[in-house]
Amino acid sequence: IKEGFKKLEHKISLEDPELIYANDPKGFSEAMLLKKKYPNAYLILNMLDIPWHLSTTIKQQTMFLVDNFLNKADVITAISFKVKKDIGKFYDKKIHVIYNPIKDVYYDEKILKNNMFLFVGRANDPIKRFNLVRDTLIKIKDGIKKIKVCGAENSNFGNYLGYVSDKELNNLYNSTQ
Numbered sequence: 071i072k073e074g075f076k077k078l079e080h081k082i083s084l085e086d087p088e089l090i091y092a093n094d095p096k097g098f099s100e101a102m103l104l105k106k107k108y109p110n111a112y113l114i115l116n117m118l119d120i121p122w123h124l125s126t127t128i129k130q131q132t133m134f135l136v137d138n139f140l141n142k143a144d145v146i147t148a149i150s151f152k153v154k155k156d157i158g159k160f161y162d163k164k165i166h167v168i169y170n171p172i173k174d175v176y177y178d179e180k181i182l183k184n185n186m187f188l189f190v191g192r193a194n195d196p197i198k199r200f201n202l203v204r205d206t207l208i209k210i211k212d213g214i215k216k217i218k219v220c221g222a223e224n225s226n227f228g229n230y231l232g233y234v235s236d237k238e239l240n241n242l243y244n245s246t247q
Contacts, residue, residue: 074171087111094118098139105142115143116168119197120156132160173236181244186216188246190239193225200225218242 080089084104091114092101098115105113120132140146140161147168148154154165187207193200204227207213217228220239224230234242 089114092116095135095139098135102139102142112145113143114145114147115139116147116149117153117157117165118149119153132157136161173239175240175243178240178244181241183245183247185218185242185245186247187213187228188218188220188242189225189228190220190242192221192223193219193227194223200227218246 075089075091087104087108088111090101090104090108090111092098093116095117101113101115105111140157141163145166146157146161146163147166148157149168149170151167154167157165187203189200189203191198191200203217204225207217207228210216214228218231219225219228220231220234220242222233224232231238231242
């Protein structure tokens, strides 16, 4: 998304920004501090999801987000219409849906299919349900050795690669059976 802002010639900076963008609640506090320092900057807060399954206090947690962050932003975006609908239960202003940009993956028949399983994403985020992947692969002979995990969070399971370049990700997709 930041790449998109730059292509649209928006200044992305922590020093006198014209635009402040936070992609999930983990970054909202920092974004609010920046907005306080630069009140003329346009503040966009993006919601990835509302993790309904995490606790019975989700309503209180969401109301905290609304009161302390969402109501103070210039624009609220959501990653999908489902997330927009979920947030709309607590927040009565306009929410824009902006899907994550996709990266092109190209089929390359020359790449050897030597990878059995691949997981790309936030492995420790309960909403991604990596626990189902883990539980399944434990039941497969050498399943732990057969998965490669890419993303920001180490699942402590399988072969964790961390962030990978677009080229390497394309190779991983192509090498997975």
